[in-house]
Amino acid sequence: MRRRSTVNPGQPVFEAVNVTPLIDVVMVMIIFFLIVGKLATDADARLRLPQSGIGTTTQQPGRTITVTPSGASAAGDAFGGVEVRLEQQILRTGAELEAALRAGGTDAPVTLRAHRDLPFEAVAPVLAACSRAGIIGVRLATERAP
Amino acid sequence: MSGPSRSESDQPAPRSRRRLRRRGALDRSSMHFGPNMTPMVDVVMVILVFFMASAAFVGPEWFLKALIARPPEQQAGNAGGEPPKTPPTAPATLSTMRLTIAIEVVEGRTLARLNDEPAREIDQILASLSDVVRGLDPGVIAQQVEVLVRPGVGVAYRDVVRVHEGVQKLGIPRVGIAAEPDRPAAASPPASD
16 A cells, blocks of 8 residues: 555556457458458459560559450450450450440550460450550550569 | 465465555556557558568559551451551551561470571570661661561460560660461561561
8 A cells, every 4th residue: 555655646547548449340450451452353463464674654544454364265256265354344355345445535545464474366366456446556564573 | 276375475475465466566557658559559560561561572563665566457458347547657657677576486485586587586686686776876766766576376475575675675665566476377477678
């Protein structure tokens, strides 16, 4: 009793705010968002861009064509062995891609994000569709080489 | 009951002394005001390190500008029927010095040919291209030299980008990529100028 009176004379003991429940909730939210973020970018996680030692970074908006490997086989005009997306829209044939590109106008720059291990004949139909849609050039997305 | 009493002391611990001890510990902890930030700092630290590491791992994308060379049937009379919108700067019209690099896979190795020269490794082709443009003025290179990359069937896209990057490193911004792979049947391109 004597010690208490010297340190805290007559005062009630200060109760610290218990942050343990807060930490618990925040931790659960973090894990939740990490998992959701991982699932949301899962489609792009398969995409390994080719490496380049030069290039430009740009903030200019535009449209993005993503070409990732898939197991599907080609028939007729369809893309073979790849999944082609314009933004989030999956396109099955070169004619569909051409129509979608034309519908959005051909003035905005187009970025081509293609997997590095794809053979060129899987990427060439995309370029051909761009060319038929009146697009004269694309930006090739690459990964910065170490 | 036997555990705590033995750990405190060897003599029979009176209740009053134990209470005093607990009070003393409480008093010491009550000298630190405010909430205990240590767990929060731990978590925030982990988040910070995670985002720093992931940002360093992913990195920003780089973009290479590439022109699309029109397939021959489009250049020749629009076999498709629908006329494409003719761009004001078509790749075929502006050049005074037009070079072609054909890439092909020969026995598992990726080789390249500059114009009609024999096929060699890509690095050697880029070196000889650098010899071709060495004496030229940078402005001339930027305006009047044009390189068309013609990958063949089976060439990996990464090698196409590698050639593209190597050409642009020489200061040649006008690099076109053929929109159609070279077929083995049409491996020898029609000799241009």
